[in-house]
Amino acid sequence: MNEPGKTAIYLVYGKFGVEPGHNRNPRTHCFIRTFGSQIMPLSPHPGSSSTAAPQPSALLEWRWKPFDALTPHEIYAILAARNAVFIVEQHCVYGDVDGVDQKAWHLGGYDEAGRLACYVRVWLSDAPEPDVLIGRVLTTQPFRGMGVGNAMLGTVLERIREQWPNRPISLHAQAHLQAFYRAFGFAPSSDVHDEDGIAHVWMRLPA
Secondary structure: OOOOOOOOOOOOOEOOOOOOOOOOOOOOOOOOOOOEEEEEEOOOOOOOOOOOOOOOOOEEEEEEEEHHHOOHHHHHHHHHHHHHHHHHHOOOOOOOOOOOHHHOEEEEEEOOOOOEEEEEEEEEOOOOOOOEEEEEEEEOHHHOOOOHHHHHHHHHHHHHHHHOOOOOEEEEEEHHHHHHHHOOOOEEOOOOEEEOOEEEEEEEEOO
């Protein structure tokens, strides 16, 4: 199941779990390094004014961890959010637990009450010179329209550059979200194609 998403307004981006030209169970690698939590203010959308009034969820705690460091509560919250967004909201029956999670790093943004606001997973492709892959990108329903998705994408790109420097980054986006990802430097790397009845395109950010 590749990465369908929804709209930039609601910041539901997709559930990508397949590499270009690969089957649905990619074997990937993960380098275990230092992980932890950090509280950071939400970033404005690229090109927007930094003087805008703060959003209701102005601070998020960012937790960047390999799978083995996630707590049972974090794993439950992540899987519950992915089920709610990608299966229930998008009316798409698929196997979300796909064998990639154990090999991936996971970024979650949590509010002061400990609720999961947004989530994305990151791992390396199978290629001899692998891209870093981004998938399962989502914002949970109570936090949409607050700029959370912009803050999360900016944060995960920073973490990727720190952990896997000098590697391109790829993701599978719904075609109508290209402008959002272009604002972060991504460019299409494939033709637009159908995936589960939705137009998709691979996008890549050079090293």
